[in-house]
Amino acid sequence: MTDRGARRDLAEKIAGEITLSTDPGATLRKWRTDFDISQTDLATQLDVSSSVISDYESGRRKSPGIGVIRRIVEALLDIDEHRGGGRIRQYARVLSAGFESDIVQDLREYPTTIPLTRFYNAIDATEVASGNQSTIAGHTVVNSIEAITRLSSEEFYRLYGQSTNRALVFTHVTRGESPLVAMRVVTPTPNAVVLHGLTEDDLWEHAPALARIDGFSLAVTNKDLEEMLDALRQLP
Structure with missing residues (x-):
């Protein structure tokens, strides 16, 4: 185009x-x-x-x-x-990008920006590192294993949808090393990154420090995947 x-x-x-x-x-x-x-x-x-x-x-x-x-x-x-x-x-x-459903589980743009705290509350997320921005205007839920193993850096960037003013939610996370390392090589970064499927105690010890260096908010949630997706579809 x-x-x-x-x-x-x-x-x-x-x-x-x-x-x-x-x-x-x-x-x-x-x-x-x-x-x-x-x-x-x-x-x-x-x-x-x-x-x-x-x-x-x-x-x-x-x-x-x-x-x-x-x-x-x-x-x-x-x-x-x-x-x-x-x-x-x-x-x-974005218009020319296409993703398989096993990579991107949900991608939405909001009609208005919403506070990041509201987003976290909707998915029962706990913030472990604060970022430079306090609002988002969309989200992308992505299977971390499929995205990291199958997407090029250019395709990875397209996960941002129409704006980096969003939250990237990574599912199928064990400790968070791979998503946080991926964020280091993809610029610019989103306003927030959420690691799904683990608690704060499970989190890779270096993850919060890397998030602070790159300026994005980092949070974790252990909410049931389908319940989380249902909650996200109700936003904003």
Whole structure:
């Protein structure tokens, strides 16, 4: 897919999510932060004051119509292209990626960002190392053995879905060495990594230190796999 085709498809997706969202402001904020664009930069691109963007995102201003949404989306994409188009190219890679169900057990994008604590509570996870970010906008549940043995580094990166602003949940984990070592060679890293199937006492002793070095939150959960997947499908 060409960057131009990816841009068109991404524009349609973003506009559709904002338009159909029960909280358009929160969805707009989610996409703006995913693009790592400040309210000030977006406002400058649109030639409006920062307070206009803030009012839309907070709900203080009436939800924007489709014409305004289109302008906002195009502004986000224009800024990304001016920065080199990395976000658009990432989306193109996601569209072309395909995974077997025995590798990826669930992959979802949320309409809004949610606190990482809410994610952990949903799956009965215990945080063992705090990261640099406190929210996520999606998750990927992956069989750690299949992913590490069968995926290339490029394919591994595609597990991030549409954004690294997410949690990677690794199943079939014994102590956590392999996922944590894999995180060291794949950049950028996700906001959070969850190791499923073990307790804090079972965890590889060096895992928390590696997570802190790379800046992501690390947690463990021993919740039944199917119950965990059911809980994740209820998010956000």
